[in-house]
Amino acid sequence: MSQPPQAAPHRVVVVGGGFGGLQAALKLAAMPVELTLVDRRNFHLFQPLAYQVATGALAAAEICFPLRRAFRGRGNVRVLLAEVVDVELDARRVRLRNVVSETALDPLPYDTLIVAGGAQYDYFGHDDWQRHAAELKSLEGALTVRRRILGAFEAAELERDPARQAAYLTFAVVGAGPTGVEMAGQIAEIARSLRPDMRAADPLRSRILLIEMGDRVLATFPPRLSAKAQRSLERLGVTSRLGESVIDVDAGSISVRRPDGATERIESETVVWAAGVVASPLARLLAERAGFGVERAGRLAVEADLSLPGHPEVLALGDMVSLRQPDGSVRALPGLAPVAMQQGRHAARVVADRLDGRPPRPFHYLDKGNLATIGRARAVADVKGVQLSGFLAWATWLIVHLWYLIGFENRLVVLVRWSFSFFGRGRGARLITQAPEPPGD
Ligand SMILES: Cc1cc2nc3c(=O)[nH]c(=O)nc-3n(C[C@H](O)[C@H](O)[C@H](O)COP(=O)(O)OP(=O)(O)OC[C@H]3O[C@@H](n4cnc5c(N)ncnc54)[C@H](O)[C@@H]3O)c2cc1C
Secondary structure, eight states: OOOOOOOOOEEEEEEOOSHHHHHHHHHHHTSSEEEEEEESSSEEEOGGGHHHHHTTSSOGGGGEEEHHHHTTTOTTEEEEEEEEEEEETTTTEEEEEESSSSOOOOOEEOSEEEEOOOEEEOOTTOGGGGGTEEESSSHHHHHHHHHHHHHHHHHHHHOOSHHHHHHHTEEEEEOOSHHHHHHHHHHHHHHHHHGGGOSSSOGGGOEEEEEESSSSSSTTSOHHHHHHHHHHHHHHTEEEEETOEEEEEETTEEEEEOTTSOEEEEEOSEEEEOOOEEEOHHHHHHHHHHTOOOOGGGOEEEOTTSEETTEEEEEEOGGGEEEEOTTSOEEOOOSOHHHHHHHHHHHHHHHHHHHTTOOOOOOOOOOOOEEEEEETTEEEEEETTEEEETHHHHHHHHHHHHHHSSSHHHHHHHHHHHHHHHHHOOOTTOOOOSOOOOTTO
């Protein structure tokens, strides 16, 4: 007797192996679907710890996890290293660009498409600043920041002109959100850890400037915690320059407009960009293909169940989307890993519901709180209205980050490194690995 023909498995394509895409893919991998995960990088990057790589506290591999390895033993999952360059909504195909060889790649068909392309730093329309003000959104960016910070200390050690030495020891961090605060605090910690190792330059004479347009640091935290964080930063030697906006960045300096309208040029060889972000270009691509525009910060407005309006077979999530509300308004959730992870898992549930013939459910964000670390044993936390600071907040930050780091080996290694840093101010990854940039570049 002949067997009835088997229905072809449902083909799901997930774009992006970041926080949202990886969670969706991990959940889908256990379902009866044929899953393809596409990312232009071959690893998942734990962005919340990128600043620790930028400051030599952790090595690059410790905050990354190879995507292929996450699906070892899952025969229904394919991982493709490629860049998504277009989506043909009517034909239900994704167009890919090969990022490792010249071979042309065939379009990738899907029954369900999940897009989680994340966001990128926004230089407020001044893309030329990027050359001089490195960012922390990519591993390469973090390694560039590390090279520049460590290189500046080395240059200061060699410099005989006091004004030049001061410029090398001036570090400007733009943006006082969690990343900027963490970065500024860590530069202060590096200066302390370098002091016994330097001879001609005194790292404790470093000027660390945290430049912020708003009127307080950590604006998404309650004002009391912002004030505490600012005091902690000051104790570490960081100067918060609030109400100042950046008007220019070039090789060797940053210019700001102060609250009184006056402008100031600050000689600084190291500028780190931790200011606004804009959604991945995939948001605009999907919006245009579906026949509408993007929202604030280039985000794509999706329905309550995360689907693309008019295309229930396409879901988008994470930093690149905002949510349509029942009253027609659009709400942007914060650009945080928990939002993307919860949405990733939700997208997988939407697929499961569809396969079982159930209607998709709306996404609800469960806000578990907000954490930011400032330096060694200093942090602030706002967990469901409970405001913590100091060691307790830092211990909470530490546990949460270890918990969410992907891979047991990474967790163990990071725990060991942090223990060494805590007890001995050790910085095992204090290496300048890339070729130094030519002076004045
Ligand atoms: C420096 C820094 C520190 C942060 N700290 C914190 C923190 O402490 N706590 C917190 O909750 N959040 C933090 N965040 C925010 C958090 O990292 C983001 O909210 C989260 O990464 C968003 O997840 P996502 O899946 O939307 O995007 P991402 O995690 O950015 O993933 C996007 C993925 O898509 C891939 N991709 C993009 N475009 C394409 C394409 N065309 N083709 C193929 N692949 C593509 C990328 O390679 C990437 O792997 C931080 C972010 C940064 C940059």
